[in-house]
Every structure is written in structure tokens, then in C-alpha cells.
Amino acid sequence: MPEPLVLAQDVTTQPELTTDIFVVLGVVALALVLFLTERLPIDVTAILLIVVLVVLEPWTGVDPSTGVSGFSNDATITVLAMLILSGGVARTGLVQELGRRMAAYAGDSVHKQLFATVLATSPASGFLNNTPIVALLVPVVTDVANRGGTSPSKLLIPLSYASQVGGMLTLIGTSTNLLASDISGRLGEEYPELHAFSMFEFTQLGAIVVVTGALYLIVVGHYLIPERVPPRADYLEEYAVGDYVAEVAVVPGSPLAGETVGDATDRFGSAVDVVQVVRNRNRSVAPRQDVRLREGDVLVVRTEREAITALEDLDGVEHVGKPDSVVDLSTDDETGIVTELVVSLDSRLVGERLDPESFREEFGAAVLGLRRRGELVNERIVGRRLGVGDTLLVQAPPETLDRLSRREDVIVAREPPRPDYRADKAPIAVAIMIGVVAVAALELYPILLSSLAGVVAMVVTGVLKPNELYDAVEWDVIFLLAGVIPLGIALEGSGAATYLAWLVVSTAGFLPTIVVLWLFYIATGLITEVVSNNASVVLMVPVGAAAAAGIGANPLAFVFAVTFAASTSFLGPIGYQTNLFVYGPGGYRFTDYFRVGAPLQLLLSVVTVLGIAFFWGV
Secondary structure, rough: OOOOOOOOOOOOOOOOOOHHHHHHHHHHHHHHHHHHHOOOHHHHHHHHHHHHHOHHHHHHHHOHHHHHHHHHHHHHHHHHHHHHHHHHHOOOOHHHHHHHHHHHHHHHOOHHHHHHHHHHHHHHHHOOOHHHHHHHHHHHHHHHHOOOOOHHHHHHHHHHHHHHHOOOOOOOOOOHHHHHHHHHHHHHOOOOOOOOOOOOHHHHHHHHHHHHHHHHHHHHHHHHOOOOOOOOOOHHHHOOHHOOOOEEOOOOOOOOOEHHHHHHOOOOOOOOEEEEEEEEOEEOOOOOOOOOOOOOEEEEOOOOOOHHHHHHHOOOEEEEEOOOOEEEEEEHOOOOEEEEEEOOOOOOOOOOEOHHHHHHHHHHOEEEEEOOOOOOOOOOOOEOOOOOEEEEEEEEEEHHHHHHOOOOOOOEEEOOOOOOOOOHHHHHHHOOOOHHHHHHHOOOHHHHHHHHHHHHHHHOOOOOOOHHHHOOOOOOHHHHHHHHHHHHHHHHOOOHHHHHHHHHHHHHHOOHHHHHHHHHHHHHHHHHOOOHHHHHHHHHHHHHHHHHHHOOOOOOHHHHHHHHHHOOOOOOOOOOOOHHHOOOOOOOOOOHHHHHHHHHHHHHHHHHHHHHHOOOOO
């Protein structure tokens, strides 16, 4: 373990530029490039950072035990436990029920719908991880909009933003808060003003931020959001499915008669996918590969435009044209439901090439279309690599949709018709969460211990099954924390944080302290837009503390500014995972986030900095 550097030294004079500083800043630059370009999955990047830091130990000071210390760090384990607790509450359907009750109040008033969205999201995000909160409420909010005749686009960005500001209500609202608390506690040896945060350390400021953000979203923000998706949108028309769907009949004497759907797919080629089998007016949606075909069966296939005409030349089938209406594809809720699936942050689909045949076998749903970064993929979708936030248009039987809604790989953009929740366990789940928070708030035991005890209680009481523990964890977040924590140790121990602090002091030291604090908030917010929020905290907290000490300011004020800025990312869809979750279902473009988020970011930067100055002083 490297000896901690005394960062409280005078940073008004230029520190000596050493090889250690150059090497560590080089590793930081590598991390920023990898996070920005997404050439590697985020968890793989985190593991690479550990390897690089340990290999370069003579300069980074990170030995093997320090390199893997992030896995045993209090913040990492606490985040893991809180994710599991959030998963337990999700299994009860409590969040969805809260959303539905608020929807009943909202009616067709967009202001009431926005108020209901914020009220259902922000308080819950203060005590549960906001990522599953948004995942659970996307279908609820979409249904609220459709029933009220409002474009879902008007509500989904506010849903994401409300979850982010709500995360600032308590220590456990986001993983960023827990990580910032851990770093602040570690730096407390160098700066007497710093310490690990208590449960409600910044709740008073968080409440002001929530109210300010809510008023902006309700009164101003929705006017800036275009209606990208019309109310009660016809998915099939929106994805232009009719241009890529055709019907072929299995003619008498066809070699396909007696063969399976899988055999037919092999004959048709990889560009053609069988999405329905129609037999005697009965439709089989997303048929399994082993379903046997008969003479007279009609196969509804999804393919490319040029491949549709090629179907006419195949032996044993007769091209009978497109379905009478693409509406035929949607049929009804008893036969097959057309909906969107959003690829989630820790989905196994991320990086995989889309194979509709394999997708149908694994998920029980037929792929009809694909939207990426708000843009419809019109032509070939087979073989495209999937990324976080990609939106698949699928058709699935109702029971399959129920099952999909409980998977961690995808977010279903509409509520299943027969949701299977453990509603009877809701009071127990709430009691466990209250116990976890109360024990930590009263400082009877650390939040690490109370959250782990809560996990055990969730399993013992049947809120969660043992095999569901692992599904509830966003493992890429855990690996990310484990990777950036030793990076922060190297940043502090090598003197790189002090050097960066000197750069800040030398360029902004002549400004009033509160202006420097505001600049730190803005800089952290911008960094969070291109890298992970957790990575930005690791980079900016030690620099902010050192810079504050250098200009005679309060280090705690700078730590809070960095923490709040890193947890509120409004300028684009890639800075925060909840923004990605609403990208596809809202039909947004990249610029939509900036249009509504930039004024909110500027407003909250002023409110937060003034609040920090008022409550803690600068």
C-alpha cells in the first residue's frame, strides 16, 4: 500500500513534475479515452486499469493487493448490497404500483403527468438505486402518457432527470455518493474538514435540488422537449415494419411440409426470420425452431427489401404478398403483443451480433425492427452489434412478455398484461429498507453492515430467492468501482492530484472562491458527460480538495460540488445510464437532451453552489 501523500501542502507554488506524475496522468488519459470511445466494455476497461496500474507499480505505487483493493472496498460492497435491496423491492411491484396510483391522479393534464412522474421517481431514488427505478417506471410512464393523450417523449426525459436529482437526497441514493463518501473519508487524514458522509449529510441541499429540478421540468422543461413519439404510437408504422414483412405459403408437395421452422430458416437464408406461423387462422407468434410445418401454412417473415422478391424463386413456397395490414402483426393481447425492448446496461446482449433466430429461441420474441441512438435502422439488422440503449421492436406472447419484464438483459417499454409480482411481500421489503436506513442514520452500525444485513433479511423473508441475488447486481458497475478506486489511490499517492490542483489554482486562483467552486461543478459535469460518473468523482474529488486547501477554501464544499455534479448528467444520453434507458422509447435525438438539459444543468449549478456556500461555507 503506497504511503499517502500529504495533499494539504501549498499548491500555490508549482510542484515538481516527476516521472510518477507523468505515468499516472498517462493512465488517466488512457482511461478517459477508453471510457469515451467505448472500444471495450466498461467492466473490461476497469479490469485493464487494474492490470496497468499494477504493472506500472514502480511509478503508480499500486501493488497487487492495492490493485484489487477496490473489490473489498466499503463503497463497492455497499453498492452491491444496495443493488440487491433495490432488486428485492422491485420484485414486489411496489414502485410500479406507486407509479400507477400517481397516473390515476394525472389524467390528461401534462402538468399533472409530469408532477406524478417526478413525485413517483425522486423520493424513491433517494433510497433505492435509480437505475432499476427508471427501468421499472419506463413502461408505467409510457402508459400514463398514452392514456392521457400525451407524447411519451414529454415524460421520459423528465423521468430520467427526476431520478438523478432524487439520488442526491441521501447517501445511498447513487453509487456515486457512496464512492465520494469513501474517498472523502480516506482524505480526512490530510484534511480535517473531510470525513465519510452520514446518511442524511446533504439531504437539505438535495431537497432543494429536487424541488428546483421538479419545478423546471414541470413549468419549463416540457416545452423544450419535442414530441418525437406520438401518443398511442403505432409501433409497426413507426418502425416501417410493413416495408420488411411478407407472407409466404407452404404449397402442396412442398419440401418444407413436415420440416421445422428451423429448417425453413436455413432454406430462406440468414436475412429472413420467421416471426409468425398462421395455420387455420390461428397465429403462432415467435414460433420455436422445432415447430413442424404443414401444407397450407402461411409464414410471416421479416427480411430486407431486396430479399422479399427473392422469396418468389424459392421452391415449395408461394409468395402471397404482404399481410393484409401490418396491424395483423399486432393481433391482440391474448395472441401476441408488439412492444419495445431496451438493451440494459449490464445485458449479455451488449457487444453481441443480432441473430433474430437465436434471439427468438432465448427470449421467446420475434424481432421486427431496431432503433439505435434514436435513429431507425431501416435495412439490414441481422448481424449488427448491439449496444446499451439500443431498442428492439419485438412481438411476443403475453406470458413471454411477463417473463421478459423480470429479466435483467432488457427493459420492456410497456407493462405486461399479467404482471407477476410478490405484492404480499411489499410491507416486508419496505420494513427492511426502513431498518437499513435507520440503523445507518442512527450510527448504530455502518451502512455497509446494515445493508448486508438487509440482504440476508430479504432472502430469509422470501422477498428475494437466493438465485435472484446475482441477477439484481449490475456487475459492470461493481467492476467499474473496483477499477477506478485504485486509480484514485494512484492519483493521490503519486502527486498527480496536487499537480492538477496547482493548475487550477494558477489559472483560477485570482477568482472569488465561490466562482472557483462553480467552475469545479461545471468541469465535473462536463467530464461526467464523456466518462462514467464514478470515474469523474475519483478524478475530481482529490483535485478539488487539494485546490481548496491551496486557496484557503473549505475542502468539504468542493467535495460536495463534485459529488452533486457527477450525479446529475443532463447534456446527453451517454453520460448517465438512465438517460440511455429512455432514449429509444422516447424516440429522442441526441440534441434533445442538450436542449432541455443545458438550462437545467446551469440552473442547478447555481442553486447547488449557493446552497453549499450557505450550509457549509466556502
